[in-house]
Amino acid sequence: MVMKVTVSNHVDSSMWRLLRSEWFWFCSNPRCSIVYYNNDLGVYFLKDEVRTRVFHKESPGDRPVCYCLSVTESLIRDEIMVKKCCDSLEDIQRFTKAGTGRWCPITNPSGKCCREYLADLIHSILSERPGEPVERRLEELGRSFRLEIPSTPARGGAILLIEGMSCEGCAVAVRTALESLGIQVKGVDWKSGLAEILDMRGYNIEKIKETIEGIGYRVSRIVSG
Template structure:
């Protein structure tokens, strides 16, 4: 079995499906192909300071596989950043709360699910934007570890929340509706935030 070394010296096994030399846009640990290139300014914002000397102007890609420990990889240079070498939680790779979704506005998955399932306020992206401000930021390229807009992630959470709401057993649905009626209807709750 082949291994690679991250910038901190951690050894990770290389996927049996990937042979050296590794294709430029393929994560050698999980074998996923990720053609989107990460810009330098995203890396400068995301990686821990003592790794700045390993940042290059080009050649980095973001690994989107949720179970893969690699966040950024540069196969040309043989440079690999794992989760512990990034200074922000990577939402797509987190299993426990809080799971960041919109980095510009600081909105996590649990906030969006609460609006959809418990409050019943949101049924569309426009609702989510109005009630949580998710997907209304403009600094995704420097705040989001993927270097891209959170739109796909917000959409996935919306689908998850709507499915959860539809699958609530009648007793839990009644409990959620009762809890929702106890929520104040003034501007302190369930109101569009400015």
């Protein structure tokens, strides 16, 4: 959860009227367009509505990392790959001061210190060095393989297995996308990755997959009723 003051620091002042709670949730899924949300209020702030570039939502390259001290990913990469003066979190903190700020709940869109993801970022960059262990990259590559299940014409209801959801905001996005097609949705559970459809008859499965992929997720399996 993030405080209201955190959200107000990163969204435009014209949207402050929507901040009717002291707490909101932050979505760190890079494929989800939602940054902040509060389901009780029905309030959702999308990436395009947030003034600050969000580390979790940006592509690797020159992402902001430490918001307190304006340290970017490219600066950290330069210290590791070009200057070759850093091999650890401690080195990066000493040379760039990343992760040593004190205003994270306000400056960082996630409301947390960048140390939460800084170590993983450093490890990822180090793994690109020639001769560095690649076990981590192999593990990530292995997770990217999924068994493809041929889709079949749906009759009655169905259960969709959807990859990529990591928060309630993701579930809301998936439900909204399905309902935009006129589909009756009983529920979407982001923890299990399941969406239950009440009636699939008359709907094109490929169109459903295309719609879900269009918002950054993937339908990996459809079990027809």
